[in-house]
Amino acid sequence: EIVLTQSPGTLSLSPGERATLSCRASQSVAGNYLAWYQQKPGQAPWLLIFGASSRATGIPDRFSGSGSGTDFTLTISRLEPEDFAVYFCQQYGSSITFGQGTRLEIK
Amino acid sequence: EVQLVESGGGLVQPGGSLRLSCAASGLTFSKNALSWVRQAPGTGLEWVSIISDDATYTRYAGSVKGRFTISRDNSKNTVFLEMNSLRVEDTAVYYCAKSSGSGVGKDYLDSWGQGALVTVSS
Numbered sequence: 521e522i523v524l525t526q527s528p529g530t531l532s533l534s535p536g537e538r539a540t541l542s543c544r545a546s547q548s549v550a551g552n553y554l555a556w557y558q559q560k561p562g563q564a565p566w567l568l569i570f571g572a573s574s575r576a577t578g579i580p581d582r583f584s585g586s587g588s589g590t591d592f593t594l595t596i597s598r599l600e601p602e603d604f605a606v607y608f609c610q611q612y613g614s615s616i617t618f619g620q621g622t623r624l625e626i627k
Numbered sequence: 628e629v630q631l632v633e634s635g636g637g638l639v640q641p642g643g644s645l646r647l648s649c650a651a652s653g654l655t656f657s658k659n660a661l662s663w664v665r666q667a668p669g670t671g672l673e674w675v676s677i678i679s680d681d682a683t684y685t686r687y688a689g690s691v692k693g694r695f696t697i698s699r700d701n702s703k704n705t706v707f708l709e710m711n712s713l714r715v716e717d718t719a720v721y722y723c724a725k726s727s728g729s730g731v732g733k734d735y736l737d738s739w740g741q742g743a744l745v746t747v748s749s
Contacts, residue, residue: 555735564739612735616674
């Protein structure tokens with residue numbers, strides 16, 4: 521099973537700042553089959569990025585994904601108030617596993 | 628717009644059984660695989676099971692294999708999760724999620740329901 525480790529556990533930033541979230545896999549993710557989801561309290565996860573770098577429909581271009589192999593990054597270029605949430609990475613190249621999440625909180 | 632609505636959650640004693648349903652609309656149901664993903668209180672996401680578009684293939688997480696069964700009725704646009712021999716550690720919100728493809732591999736989850744809470748407690 522591929523284990524995904526996200527860092528940091530919590531990220532404290534202010535609106536307008538840049539956020540960089542990391543997701544590291546215990547082994548190479550086949551085909552860069554890596555997705556990112558946003559989850560707000562009491563809500564279901566929402567797909568942001570698939571294929572490591574492709575934005576899902578309707579996702580603003582301030583969200584971008586990058587990386588390959590075992591190291592992946594989600595970047596939010598300029599934080600908006602609605603971006604403060606928990607973010608999960610997920611690999612779907614070998615079964616499905618999720619990272620433990622990064623909480624993005626307002627500083 | 629894709630809508631997934633879970634039902635059937637509730638309180639059950641350890642060792643008991645429960646059947647979750649997920650009714651879908653706004654999509655060609657028979658063309659997509661569907662997954663169940665759960666989230667224990669205050670924790671992360673755990674994939675539970677997936678079923679292919681025509682129900683030919685199913686997969687399970689090791690933690691539920693042999694206890695849970697996924698199925699679907701394409702005539703009713705509904706997917707099910709039959710949960711037996713429930714344990715306290717199965718307590719979670721269970722989400723139904725639509726795959727981007729039709730099979731049981733190499734697809735991300737592009738639409739999610741709002742979840743159904745399952746509590747296993749004596």
